[in-house]
Amino acid sequence: MKGIYILIIRVEKETLLSVGALGALTFNPGLYAYVGSAQANLGQRIKRHLRKEKRLFWHIDYLLSSDAAKVVKVLYKNANKTEECAVANSLSGKGAPMDGFGCSDCDCKSHLFRIGADYRFLLESMKVLS
Numbered sequence: 001m002k003g004i005y006i007l008i009i010r011v012e013k014e015t016l017l018s019v020g021a022l023g024a025l026t027f028n029p030g031l032y033a034y035v036g037s038a039q040a041n042l043g044q045r046i047k048r049h050l051r052k053e054k055r056l057f058w059h060i061d062y063l064l065s066s067d068a069a070k071v072v073k074v075l076y077k078n079a080n081k082t083e084e085c086a087v088a089n090s091l092s093g094k095g096a097p098m099d100g101f102g103c104s105d106c107d108c109k110s111h112l113f114r115i116g117a118d119y120r121f122l123l124e125s126m127k128v129l130s
């Protein structure tokens with residue numbers, strides 16, 4: 001299985017994390033949506049995201065390795081990497097971007113957004129994986 005995915009992440013409490021080259025970032029409690037793409041082995045990628053113990057490689061690894069962060073929903077869609085950025089850009093209008101997060105290899109403002117509690121609008125274009 002391949003495609004793009006959105007991780008809905010709950011941050012339980014205010015958390016200060018050092019996120020690789022981005023430096024120290026404060027995550028306020030609430031829900032976040034992270035947009036990613038796996039053009040091979042989507043299932044393996046999701047499993048990796050859900051594992052706490054791992055070598056920290058992507059920005060999202062730093063957030064998800066924190067005990068304060070929990071993936072509460074995984075959405076996916078069979079689509080290519082171009083659409084990953086289109087989805088990220090559409091989220092810019094719905095949530096607050098964490099500047100520079102997850103977009104080292106594209107021109108997006110961010111691939112991580114703090115969103116409101118009602119994220120049903122995402123289900124219009126994505127399927128629930130877990």
Ligand SMILES: [Zn+2]
Pocket residue numbers: 084085088103106107108111
């Ligand atoms: Zn992008």
